[in-house]
Amino acid sequence: MAGSWPFIGRAAQLSEIRSASRGVVVAGPPGTGKSRLAAQAVHGLDGVAWARATTAAAEVPLGAFAPLLPATPPAGNPLGWAAAALRVPVLVVDDAHLLDPVSAALVHHLVTRDGTRVIATLRSRTRVPDAVLALWKDDLVPRLELEPFSLEETAAVLEAALGGRVESATVARLWRVSQGNALYLRELVLSGMLAADGGVWRWSGPLTITPTLRETIAGRIGEVTAREREALELLAYGEPLGADLLAALGSLDAVQHLEDRQLVTVQPDGRRLQVRLAHPLYGEVIRDGCGVLRARTMVRRLAQAVSEAGLRRHEDVLRVAVWRLDGGLPGDPGLLLAGCERARVIRDLELAVRLGRAAVAAGGGTPALAALGTVLFYTDRYAEAEEVFATAWAAEMGEAARTDLGVQRAMNLAVGLGDVARARAVLEETSGLVHGVQPRQAALIMRAVLAALTGDIAVSEDLMARARDMGPFSPHGARMISGAEAAVLVAQGRAAECLAHAAEIGAGLAKEPVAMRSLSAALAGHATHAALLLGDLDTAERFAGQGYGLEGPFHTWTRANLEFGTWTARVLRLRGRVTDALAWARDTAARLPDRSVLAGSCLGELAHAYALLGEVAAAEQALERAEATGTPI
Structure with missing residues (x-):
């Protein structure tokens, strides 16, 4: 990383502070860089004094100003004495929301007196002394709201700090995790979880919390009651959670108190209220403070509560499967397999692999092996996927399962391992083992896809024609052949037809209750290619996006x-x-x-x-x- 954490962006805010003749109040959430911005604004100026308010100093009148004042106060008016002693051109008051009443009155007095420009920082959405509130309420100075970094600002800061380009996916992930909080972002980078790969910095390994970041977040959470701690832990392991579920677990009153303290957020989701921790990193710190037995207790309670509620949402199956697995409960092959499928659909592929392995270990048999092989393919572990597929291939199974397995195995061999000959052999074997119309159609369509990928367009068209001649397609077969048709159209240079076909199929996919990412990706790829053939860069960019x-x-x-x-x-x-x-x-x-x-x-x-x-x-x-x-x- 570059020698020091850079000051990037905030040019408009910096200009506003420097041009404020009487001063300014800089407000923002914790960690947004208010103090750093104030320091940058007064950098290089002569006669700058700093007063740093703290909770402890607030117990003593003028406690924040003690380092700036003479040791012995007068017997008379302390406010006048302090104002006379503070003859400085610029005064920076950090964390002004923590000032004691006398110190707050002093700041107000200095703003109204010529000769001292006051720059005060404070935490937004926090109670402040009346004298500080009056600074902007009475239009004495402007109030500047400092927002968290945007995605673009995050990218600029990261590249300046690391001295090189940062992968866009890594920038987006860091921005989501830090939520643009400058302090949190800095500590995440200092944790060392970014690594340079081919001249590009990428997120490498698990999220790591530095001791400084852990202590900062723990201080932000502060002291909580036992019930509040319980609610925070349930959310840390299960967010988002419905308010009704938290009420059933006995923590709703505690959640209300946590919402008042801005440690959780409550948002409507249809007819439900969903509760989340106020920041993603809170969960990391809360989980870090739980022992093994405590963590197991939390996830088991969550699994039981959501199961008893009826697994009403798609995500519930996945969450309960993970909670039961993390809680050390007996493996349910069906639940683990369903969780694996859901994780694959939303492309949390590492979790899908974990659940797939657990389903195999729990006795899930051939369906579990087929699911595991599929997600291994999606995670680019092609050789391991072939081993799993080969093991499953030797088992007895129905025609539909055999066909699905043959198609997935052939795709892994061709696209993953580049072994088209073996992929064709698997599909030919599949055709010989199944007799139903729809399984045979599926095998033919997959052979057509391989032929299109290798440039054998005439062969691909012939195979698709044979599949059509067998009779109507199943919904799955209709989706399969649509992808093959798009591939053939673009390969033949029939770009406009390919775009129309992709748009039609895409409109149908948008109505599907479960996302079909593989087919959507195939259609988007063919459509991008077709648009480029037509020279339509706007359409190509849209489909690529x-x-x-x-x-x-x-x-x-x-x-x-x-x-x-x-x-x-x-x-x-x-x-x-x-x-x-x-x-x-x-x-x-x-x-x-x-x-x-x-x-x-x-x-x-x-x-x-x-x-x-x-x-x-x-x-x-x-x-x-x-x-x-x-x-x-």
Whole structure:
């Protein structure tokens, strides 16, 4: 990291403070950098005095000003004596909401007296002394609200602090975790969980809390009662939780007190009230303070309460599965498998792998093996996925299960391992083992997809025609063939038809109760390609953005990041924004696994951007890496 934490942004606020003739009050949530901004505003000025208010100093009249005043106060008017002693051009009063009444009156007096400019900082949404409140209420000085960093400001601060580019997904994740809090952001970076990869800084490993950050957050939470602590712990392990559920667990009164203290938030969600901790990092610190037995007690209580309520929401199945697993309760293969599927749908893939392994260990049999193999494929563990698929393949199963397994295994072999011949062999074997119309259609469609991917368009069309001739498709079969049709259309150069087809299918997918990210990604990819063939960069950028968003909030679906990051870089290059294209290509290339069928397109785009910028050696290096890590298909 660069030598010191940089002061970035806040230019408008800095200008407002410096131009305030009589002073200004800077208000904001804890950790937004109020003190740092005030310090930057007075940097280089002569005759600056600082008064720092604290809870302890508030017990003594003029306690915050003790370092600035003579040792012996007069017998008469202390306010006049203090004002006369403070003959300074600029006075900074930090944490003015903690001032004792006499100190607050002194600040008010100094603002009204010519000769001293007062810059006061205070915590927003906090009770302040009347004399401080009057500063802006009576229009004596302006009040400046300091908001947390925006996403763009977070990116600028991180790149200045680290001395290099930070991956966009990492910036977004840090911004969400810190919620733009400058202090929290600094401590997260100092924890060392960011690592440079290919010249790009990325989040690497689990979230780490430094001792300073832990103590800061613990101080913000402050002293709580036993019931309040219980409510905070339940939320730390289960947020968001319904207010009704917390009431059933006996913590609603405590939650009301916590809401008053701004430690939790309560928001309407339909007809329910959902309760969350006021900041994501509160949960990290609260969980860190729980022992193993306490944590098990909390998650078991949550699992029981939500199960008894009836698992009414999609997320409930996933949450109860995780709580039971974390609570050391006996494994329920069906629940674990359902949780694994839900985690896969929302693309929390590492959690999906964990639940899939647990389902296998709990005796989930072939369905659990098939689910585990699928999520291993999505996490780019292709060799391990093939081992799991091969184990499941040897078991007896119904035709529908056999077909699904064959399709998933073939996809892993072709797209993951680049072994198209084995993928075709698996699909041919699948066709020989099933006799129903719909299973045979599914096998043919997957063969058509492989043919399209390898450029055998005539073969792909023939296979799809054979599938259609067998009869009506199941809903799943209809979705499968729509993706194959889009691939063929774009490969034939029928770009306008491909875009119309993608729009039609996409409109149908939008009505599905459960997101189908894989098909959505395939359609978005084909549509982006088609739009580029038409020279429609706006449409291409829109579809690339849609596909990139399918990566999910957990940033674990690498394939979406690679494919649509590359498409975005290409669009930017074609717009002439080569520097931006290079940034996207570098971000994307940093996510490449050791071997990938997408290495060629991703690193090729990186090399192209480097070449256009005249960085020949870097372009050649990218091409060499593509040769070494690309997997042909």
